[in-house]
Amino acid sequence: MNRRTTLVTAVALTAGLTLAGCSDGGDGGPELKVSGAFMPEPVMDDMAAGFLTIKNAGSTADRLTSLTSDIAGEVQIHEAKNQKMQEVQSFDIPANGELNLERGGNHIMFLKLKKKPELGEKVAVELHFEKAATMTVDFPVEETTHNPKKQ
Numbered sequence: 155m156n157r158r159t160t161l162v163t164a165v166a167l168t169a170g171l172t173l174a175g176c177s178d179g180g181d182g183g184p185e186l187k188v189s190g191a192f193m194p195e196p197v198m199d200d201m202a203a204g205f206l207t208i209k210n211a212g213s214t215a216d217r218l219t220s221l222t223s224d225i226a227g228e229v230q231i232h233e234a235k236n237q238k239m240q241e242v243q244s245f246d247i248p249a250n251g252e253l254n255l256e257r258g259g260n261h262i263m264f265l266k267l268k269k270k271p272e273l274g275e276k277v278a279v280e281l282h283f284e285k286a287a288t289m290t291v292d293f294p295v296e297e298t299t300h301n302p303k304k305q
Contacts, residue, residue: 184286185212186247193264193293194300195273202226202271204262204279204293209252217284218245218253225277227266234259244284257301271295 187209196202210216221229232239245260247253255261262279271277276292283289 182213184210184214184216184247184249184283186210186216186283186286186289188281188289188291190302191279191291191293192296192300192302193271193277195295195298196267196270197298199270200265200267202264202267204264204277205255205257206262206291206293207252207254207256208247208281210247210249213249214285215249215251216247216286218247218281219243219284220282221262221279222282223264223277223279225268225271226264227268228264229279230263230265231255232261232263234261247283256303273297 189207189209191204191206193202193204208218218231221231223229230241231245233242233245239261241263245253245255253260264277273295275295277295279291279293281289281291
């Protein structure tokens with residue numbers, strides 16, 4: 155093996171190991187896991203709400219920046235503050251903490267529904283983060299009054 159081949163091989167091996175290290179979560183980045191996702195069966199034809207919990211077991215905070223879904227023309231994240239809801243651009247997900255989007259609090263709004271989801275269906279939603287990779291989550295459509303916190 156000549157010197158040039160040895161150098162190219164060494165550079166390629168180093169680059170490969172560096173990339174592998176970035177993707178295994180060993181860099182101390184956010185480690186996100188979604189649980190409890192659901193959408194109450196909508197009572198209106200053009201909008202619906204969604205709820206979930208995002209746990210971050212990592213040592214780095216992240217931020218939920220947006221959501222998308224084929225079922226809606228627009229998906230917003232809303233903050234409940236002073237008994238009013240308003241759209242926000244993002245929600246923080248603290249390191250070693252969680253973000254709760256729940257009834258009576260911060261939540262997701264699906265606007266301009268293309269099809270009204272029905273009880274028993276699942277709605278695919280993409281969650282977009284500042285640091286972590288995009289994640290697709292299925293939101294089961296539950297009864298209109300479903301509230302896991304009160305069960």
